[in-house]
Amino acid sequence: MTPRIEVVAIDSLMVRLFDAIDEGNMPWVLAASQRLRDAFGQQLIDLVPSYTTLMVQFDLAPGEARQRILQALEGLRPDAGQAGRRHEIPVWYHASVGPELPVLAARGGMSEAEVICLHCGRDYPVFALGFAPGFGFMGLVDERLATPRLSTPRKRVAAGSVGIAERQTAAYPAVSPGGWNLIGRTPVRLFDREREGYSLLQPGDRVRFVAVERAEFINLGGDDSPLEAQA
Known part of the structure; x- marks a missing residue:
């Protein structure tokens, strides 16, 4: 999977994982959410998962944020042990x-x-x-x-x-x-x-x-x- 990164604002990027709504998306979205939280740490202002995307709001230079996203999601796979309530x-x-x-x-x-x-x-x-x-x-x-x-x-x-x-x-x-x-x-x-x-x-x-x-x-x-x- 190759995520697409779209500019939302000077401090926000949209990570697009899928193009269509599907129940099978959620394990991937959850795995990506956890990797991004780990990658940004205290420089993450907000992370908003949705049907096919994650909106990442950060407190660092946009170029560095883009690189962190790409590195964090390299080789992304769903985590079988990660599930919501x-x-x-x-x-x-x-x-x-x-x-x-x-x-x-x-x-x-x-x-x-x-x-x-x-x-x-x-x-x-x-x-x-x-x-x-x-x-x-x-x-x-x-x-x-x-x-x-x-x-x-x-x-x-x-x-x-x-x-x-x-x-x-x-x-x-x-x-x-x-x-x-x-x-x-x-x-x-x-x-x-x-x-x-x-x-x-x-x-x-x-x-x-x-x-x-x-x-x-x-x-x-x-x-x-x-x-x-x-x-």
């Missing part, structure tokens, strides 16, 4: 909190139970964090669940809302605008300033969504305030 995230799947659940079912010629089963049926790697603190972009959902973002985003999406956009899935860590197709809600706090690292999810982690009934959702601290379907 696995999380099981409970979700109450219901049209009152996930208005697009029946929409996705009808579009795919499935029952709502089949949609839920498909969404819960696999582990999802966390590709990247973004959009909002603690918002983990995950995938890839079963092709039968793939659906475009809403043509008009909602002005307000409840915290914990679980949604799908194209073949990605995510849960909103806080109240915010959003255009993903909502199918349920989790009571889990995805971003907490009292938690070390703040975000529950990190790139390279794996997530399995687990369907729960409303009573358990409420017992776990969930908010069952309904959302309206998007026209």
Whole structure:
């Protein structure tokens, strides 16, 4: 593998490892992240892994930073012993909190139970964090669940809302605008300033969504305030 290095700013370079999103990318991205952290040490300001790239922000001359990147990634191989954490995230799947659940079912010629089963049926790697603190972009959902973002985003999406956009899935860590197709809600706090690292999810982690009934959702601290379907 020969990484491509692109200039982002005077103190930032983008390392492009792949051109397409794929679950198999993550072991390489994690291995590259560790090598770059070791190579830059205290001169690393920030390192942001994503689907196919790593953004490196540094405190040294750009030419030296480029050389460190090339040297660090020479002979890169995934580390079989390096893996993120696995999380099981409970979700109450219901049209009152996930208005697009029946929409996705009808579009795919499935029952709502089949949609839920498909969404819960696999582990999802966390590709990247973004959009909002603690918002983990995950995938890839079963092709039968793939659906475009809403043509008009909602002005307000409840915290914990679980949604799908194209073949990605995510849960909103806080109240915010959003255009993903909502199918349920989790009571889990995805971003907490009292938690070390703040975000529950990190790139390279794996997530399995687990369907729960409303009573358990409420017992776990969930908010069952309904959302309206998007026209």
